Amino acid sequence: MVADSVRQPDPPILVVEGYSKSYGGKRVVEDVSLSVLPGSIFGFVGHNGAGKTTLIRSIAGALSFDEGDIRICGKSVRTDPVACKQVTAYVPDSPDVYGFLTGMQYLDYVADLFCVGSDERARRIDGYAKRLGIEDRLGEMVSAYSHGMRQKLVMIGAFLHEPRLLVLDEPFVGLDPEAAYELRTMMHELTSRGSAIFLSSHVLDTVEKLCDTIAIIRQGSIIRLGTTDEVRGDESLEQVFLELAREARNG
Amino acid sequence: MASLVPLLKVQALGAFGVGRLMNEHDPKAKRKLVLAAIGIVLLTVYAVAYMWAIGQAFVALGAEEALPCLAVATAGVGCMFSTLIKANGLLFRLKDFDLVVTMPVPLWTVVVSRIAPLYGMGLVCSLVLGTPLMTAYLLAVGAVPASIIVSSLVLLLAPAIPLALALAVSFCAAWVASRMPFADRALGIVGVLSTVALVVGIMLATGGAGMSDQGDLSAFAALGGQVKESVSTFWPPAAWAADAIGGSVPALMLYAGASVVSGGAAVAVLSIFLVPMNSLLSSGGLRKARDASMKAGAPRKPLTALIRKEFRLWLGTPIYFMNTAPGPVFALAAAIAAAVAGPEVVASAMNVPGTDGDTIGALMAGTLPWALAFCMAMTSLTAASTSLEGSARWIAQTAPVPSSTIVGARIALNLLVTAPVSVIAGAIAAAGIAKTLPDAILLIIAPLAMGALASCLGAFLDVRRPHYDWSSEYEPVKRSASVGICISAGLLATLAGAAATLLAGDAGPAVGIAIALAVLVSAVFAGRAAMRISLQDQ
Numbered sequence: 001m002v003a004d005s006v007r008q009p010d011p012p013i014l015v016v017e018g019y020s021k022s023y024g025g026k027r028v029v030e031d032v033s034l035s036v037l038p039g040s041i042f043g044f045v046g047h048n049g050a051g052k053t054t055l056i057r058s059i060a061g062a063l064s065f066d067e068g069d070i071r072i073c074g075k076s077v078r079t080d081p082v083a084c085k086q087v088t089a090y091v092p093d094s095p096d097v098y099g100f101l102t103g104m105q106y107l108d109y110v111a112d113l114f115c116v117g118s119d120e121r122a123r124r125i126d127g128y129a130k131r132l133g134i135e136d137r138l139g140e141m142v143s144a145y146s147h148g149m150r151q152k153l154v155m156i157g158a159f160l161h162e163p164r165l166l167v168l169d170e171p172f173v174g175l176d177p178e179a180a181y182e183l184r185t186m187m188h189e190l191t192s193r194g195s196a197i198f199l200s201s202h203v204l205d206t207v208e209k210l211c212d213t214i215a216i217i218r219q220g221s222i223i224r225l226g227t228t229d230e231v232r233g234d235e236s237l238e239q240v241f242l243e244l245a246r247e248a249r250n251g
Numbered sequence: 252m253a254s255l256v257p258l259l260k261v262q263a264l265g266a267f268g269v270g271r272l273m274n275e276h277d278p279k280a281k282r283k284l285v286l287a288a289i290g291i292v293l294l295t296v297y298a299v300a301y302m303w304a305i306g307q308a309f310v311a312l313g314a315e316e317a318l319p320c321l322a323v324a325t326a327g328v329g330c331m332f333s334t335l336i337k338a339n340g341l342l343f344r345l346k347d348f349d350l351v352v353t354m355p356v357p358l359w360t361v362v363v364s365r366i367a368p369l370y371g372m373g374l375v376c377s378l379v380l381g382t383p384l385m386t387a388y389l390l391a392v393g394a395v396p397a398s399i400i401v402s403s404l405v406l407l408l409a410p411a412i413p414l415a416l417a418l419a420v421s422f423c424a425a426w427v428a429s430r431m432p433f434a435d436r437a438l439g440i441v442g443v444l445s446t447v448a449l450v451v452g453i454m455l456a457t458g459g460a461g462m463s464d465q466g467d468l469s470a471f472a473a474l475g476g477q478v479k480e481s482v483s484t485f486w487p488p489a490a491w492a493a494d495a496i497g498g499s500v501p502a503l504m505l506y507a508g509a510s511v512v513s514g515g516a517a518v519a520v521l522s523i524f525l526v527p528m529n530s531l532l533s534s535g536g537l538r539k540a541r542d543a544s545m546k547a548g549a550p551r552k553p554l555t556a557l558i559r560k561e562f563r564l565w566l567g568t569p570i571y572f573m574n575t576a577p578g579p580v581f582a583l584a585a586a587i588a589a590a591v592a593g594p595e596v597v598a599s600a601m602n603v604p605g606t607d608g609d610t611i612g613a614l615m616a617g618t619l620p621w622a623l624a625f626c627m628a629m630t631s632l633t634a635a636s637t638s639l640e641g642s643a644r645w646i647a648q649t650a651p652v653p654s655s656t657i658v659g660a661r662i663a664l665n666l667l668v669t670a671p672v673s674v675i676a677g678a679i680a681a682a683g684i685a686k687t688l689p690d691a692i693l694l695i696i697a698p699l700a701m702g703a704l705a706s707c708l709g710a711f712l713d714v715r716r717p718h719y720d721w722s723s724e725y726e727p728v729k730r731s732a733s734v735g736i737c738i739s740a741g742l743l744a745t746l747a748g749a750a751a752t753l754l755a756g757d758a759g760p761a762v763g764i765a766i767a768l769a770v771l772v773s774a775v776f777a778g779r780a781a782m783r784i785s786l787q788d789q
Contacts, residue, residue, distance in 0.1 A: 024277075057788070062648035064787045085651035096642035098560070100567030108548045112556030113650045122547040139545045144429070 013196040018068035029220040041197040043211030060090035089158035093169040095150040099143030114161035128156040148174040208237040254356035258364035306387025314475025318388035319493040320482040322381035327413040329376030334417035359522035373410025411510035415517040439572030557660030578630035579672040586676035590683025620697035621749035627702035628741025634709030634734040638727035655782035669702025689760030700770040707778030709737040
């Protein structure tokens with residue numbers, strides 16, 4: 001199930017082929033294939049425990065997998081993980097960050113790991129911190145941050161190196177409306193520069209508005225994949241999702 | 252009152268993994284929990300036997316009058332320690348604070364349910380540490396029913412005052428930490444200095460006793476009085492308890508009254524002020540260093556950045572720092588003491604018939620390198636560093652650097668701590684006691700090798716089986732298998748090295764150097780194996 005787009009001739013930034021993952025003998029994700037094109041935002045939705053975070057963590061390189069392959073910018077996560085991570089940024093569903101660092105120390109650490117130069121890091125940190133309203137709090141210890149502030153900090157860290165692929169797991173949870181708006185703008189700006197975003201969210205309304213391609217996963221398998229218009233048809237994404245859930249329950 | 256029962260039940264299930272043990276279905280995990288439970292039981296038996304032996308030693312010396320004081324003080328210290336460790340997370344800065352305070356139950360029931368496990372741990376200290384001493388005393392003086400009842404009451408109430416004090420200290424420490432950016436580091440340094448002071452103090456006190464006129468039984472009998480007096484000065488409730496057991500009703504009233512009032516006061520204060528106290532702790536907006544940079548720093552290489560981050564983790568996690576920093580301090584102190592005092596002074600201080608400076612010098616040349624080595628074997632930062640990533644491990648897992656670089660940075664920091672100290676301490680000791688070149692080499696290479704083993708073996712064990720799912724840093728630092736195995740391996744290697752060096756006679760230094768080199772090679776293999784393990788979750 002590969003989502004192709006005739007509008008974009010460029011090779012996909014992310015390709016997942018025949019991905020499967022088991023935990024202790026129990027198959028939680030089965031034979032998932034999808035691709036994400038440059039400049040697009042891919043929405044990945046499903047119920048709790050469907051396998052979204054499992055796939056996302058494998059794409060980000062945090063979790064091993066059993067079968068299939070994941071390629072980012074043509075490189076395999078299996079065989080060339082460091083090259084894949086260099087062009088990827090990941091924002092987890094729970095923004096747990098080292099409490100013993102200040103916000104600025106964390107961002108410097110991330111910038112060092114991604115080899116971001118002096119001028120770029122200063123400019124980007126300053127710019128993104130101002131947009132997300134956290135510029136005055138970067139000298140404080142992360143342990144004193146609220147959930148939303150940690151989310152903003154992780155978000156700045158993710159945008160610092162201009163990733164080719166941005167993987168977001170529930171990015172809007174805990175953000176105030178202003179920051180959520182800024183994040184959406186930042187996402188569009190990033191894709192306009194040719195990067196791709198892989199977004200998982202339960203906020204179907206946001207997914208519907210933001211994403212140009214959507215996949216719905218249920219019990220470890222993709223049950224619907226296509227452009228947003230193809231997936232929702234004449235209905236809202238929420239109605240489609242609920243109908244699919246009902247169908248699955250009724251066998 | 253009815254709401255207290257379910258709250259207490261939840262706390263009981265959460266304590267010591269009871270709930271997990273009851274509900275765990277994975278046979279492997281269950282086996283692990285059962286093994287851990289057996290380990291705890293064995294440790295408890297050992298502690299009881301040890302305290303009983305101490306009690307019997309006091310009785311044999313005719314110093315039994317000090318035992319009730321010691322029993323109450325020891326139980327109190329144990330209770331204070333456990334409360335200081337657990338209060339944060341249980342009563343202050345608790346993760347489920349919002350959930351707890353919005354429950355439709357009186358706040359005092361929440362406070363009581365949270366203090367109950369702390370008091371329970373205090374009672375365990377009373378039972379394990381205090382009861383053997385008290386039993387030895389009662390048997391020695393001839394127990395009567397009244398003294399048994401009073402003794403039981405004393406041990407039952409022993410945790411109350413320390414618990415109240417520890418709660419106050421714990422809140423103050425949390426408040427300071429919430430207001431000062433580097434309070435955690437200051438706390439760690441103070442902890443290390445206190446540990447060193449405690450150990451040196453005990454050694455000096457023991458040394459003083461050993462240097463007293465041997466064979467003078469009246470001196471031993473007087474020792475009981477001195478100990479009682481010292482403990483009473485340090486902890487007055489112990490003196491009240493001792494007098495109460497001796498038959499003083501006013502002392503009993505004072506002890507019981509102070510215990511009940513302090514325990515009640517702790518519950519009352521927390522019931523009234525739990526919400527504002529926690530609000531005060533969570534309003535961490537002031538937790539900003541005046542000189543903390545708000546500007547981005549200069550770029551660094553990934554390895555340098557990783558080592559700096561590991562260093563900040565070490566300094567910024569008090570329990571981690573306190574557990575690993577004393578080793579190098581002890582090594583330097585021991586080396587300086589040996590170099591300054593020299594074999595002659597040690598021989599004279601020990602006053603052992605038939606020994607002279609040369610004999611002691613030979614003994615020191617054989618044992619001191621391994622004493623320094625053991626200090627380094629205790630210094631395994633890496634045995635907990637991977638686990639300490641906890642829920643923030645995604646940062647390392649998704650960083651664009653190989654796992655080998657990340658693990659290598661952890662090993663590098665450990666070596667940056669142990670290697671220079673090994674060389675400096677070894678050189679100082681060599682200047683003071685080494686008679687030959689091999690003696691001097693052994694004094695440097697033994698601690699160096701053991702520091703390398705602690706660094707590399709610790710990394711291997713912790714990367715292989717990390718324990719990320721912790722609720723307090725105390726768990727990976729103090730209760731993890733990797734730390735226990737790493738220190739035990741270091742201890743065994745040290746003992747083997749010391750024994751071989753001493754038994755080999757004139758060839759001792761050469762044998763010691765060979766063993767140290769073997770340890771060094773093993774460390775290299777362990778380090779390489781650690782760096783080959785992926786940090787990805789499986």
